Amino acid sequence: MTEQWHLFLAFLRIGLLGYGGGPSMIPLVRSEVVRRYGWLNDEEFGDVLAIGNTLPGPIVTKMAGYIGYRIGGVLGCANALLAVILPSIVLMILLLTTLVAYKDQAWVEGMRKGVVPVVAVMMATLTWDFVKYSKNSFGWLGALALGVVSYVVIGVLDIHPALLIGLWLILALFRREKKPEEGGGETKAAGEQG
Amino acid sequence: MEIYWELFQAFFIPNIVGYGGGPAIIPLIEAEVVGRYGWLTTQEFSEVLALGNGLPSPIATKMAGYIGYKMAGIGGAVVAVGATVLPSLVLMVALLKVLYRFKDSIKVKTMSALVRPTIAVMMGLLTWRFLEGSYSGIGPWQTAGMMAAAYLALEVFRFHPALVVAASLAYGAVVL
Numbered sequence: 200m201t202e203q204w205h206l207f208l209a210f211l212r213i214g215l216l217g218y219g220g221g222p223s224m225i226p227l228v229r230s231e232v233v234r235r236y237g238w239l240n241d242e243e244f245g246d247v248l249a250i251g252n253t254l255p256g257p258i259v260t261k262m263a264g265y266i267g268y269r270i271g272g273v274l275g276c277a278n279a280l281l282a283v284i285l286p287s288i289v290l291m292i293l294l295l296t297t298l299v300a301y302k303d304q305a306w307v308e309g310m311r312k313g314v315v316p317v318v319a320v321m322m323a324t325l326t327w328d329f330v331k332y333s334k335n336s337f338g339w340l341g342a343l344a345l346g347v348v349s350y351v352v353i354g355v356l357d358i359h360p361a362l363l364i365g366l367w368l369i370l371a372l373f374r375r376e377k378k379p380e381e382g383g384g385e386t387k388a389a390g391e392q393g
Numbered sequence: 394m395e396i397y398w399e400l401f402q403a404f405f406i407p408n409i410v411g412y413g414g415g416p417a418i419i420p421l422i423e424a425e426v427v428g429r430y431g432w433l434t435t436q437e438f439s440e441v442l443a444l445g446n447g448l449p450s451p452i453a454t455k456m457a458g459y460i461g462y463k464m465a466g467i468g469g470a471v472v473a474v475g476a477t478v479l480p481s482l483v484l485m486v487a488l489l490k491v492l493y494r495f496k497d498s499i500k501v502k503t504m505s506a507l508v509r510p511t512i513a514v515m516m517g518l519l520t521w522r523f524l525e526g527s528y529s530g531i532g533p534w535q536t537a538g539m540m541a542a543a544y545l546a547l548e549v550f551r552f553h554p555a556l557v558v559a560a561s562l563a564y565g566a567v568v569l
Contacts, residue, residue: 214450222415288470308569310569315530317557353518
């Protein structure tokens with residue numbers, strides 16, 4: 200039971216303190232799981248992270264669920280997962296339903312308008328980050344070519360983006376593995392995923 | 394029942410192709426909930442994103458939780474969050490040994506790399522829609538001024554995103 204309580208506390212702290220989305224939460228997970236409770240050592244933690252990154256979707260929930268499962272079985276899995284996601288989901292629902300309930304008030308209307316330019320800046324910054332990642336992997340010319348193809352398919356032809364991304368994922372599977380002795384150099388270009 | 398199935402698809406699809414890092418999921422979710430199903434307007438989506446960026450923990454689960462709740466109550470939230478986290482988690486627990494062999498695979502790194510230019514384009518298009526929304530909502534001058542202030546606060550002075558979102562809400566309530 201103590202183990203379950205500790206799992207709950209560890210992932211509750213991670214969920215409440217982890218700002219900036221999944222990848223920026225990884226150091227927090229490490230400090231709880233490796234340093235504070237010693238459930239995994241550094242090498243095991245690195246493996247769990249790398250294995251998590253072979254799959255799509257948010258990284259923190261995969262880590263919480265897997266580590267919870269390893270420490271406390273199915274109950275531990277559910278426990279750690281809910282501890283990390285539930286508080287912020289509840290807050291989100293409370294805040295937004297309140298905002299929607301008062302949306303006819305002039306000042307709430309002002310608040311709703313006020314966040315849009317801020318979100319535009321946040322999204323523009325993210326766009327630039329992803330442009331830079333793309334440039335690091337493919338160079339400016341390659342990134343531009345992939346960008347133009349993506350724009351034509353999604354923006355002009357109006358084809359569902361998941362189809363295009365599915366195609367990229369399948370193409371990636373044809374990439375030949377490098378031999379171990381020469382590996383390492385190029386893999387850095389793809390950067391950290393999370 | 395229909396709505397639960399749609400909610401499941403709307404969050405399952407972005408998460409199953411969601412390689413390339415946490416925020417990569419945002420334009421993919423927007424394509425479903427605004428573009429395909431029309432559950433939210435772009436304005437509402439920007440509110441969800443603003444509050445989501447102001448609160449801790451992963452953005453994908455917060456969006457799934459709220460949008461699921463909005464469309465179909467607690468059950469909707471459970472379905473949307475489940476579709477977000479369970480498929481990859483179940484695969485991870487079940488296939489750990491198999492996946493272990495792929496953890497340093499160049500195929501996996503290529504997946505993230507190839508997906509990112511597409512995500513960049515989708516993010517760019519989404520930025521454009523937010524700009525249009527802000528322009529028609531509060532006009533060019535307020536938009537430009539607030540964007541400059543938000544950029545300085547977030548990128549130059551590195552204020553916490555929650556603070557910047559709170560400040561924009563306060564400014565909106567008083568001025569706009």
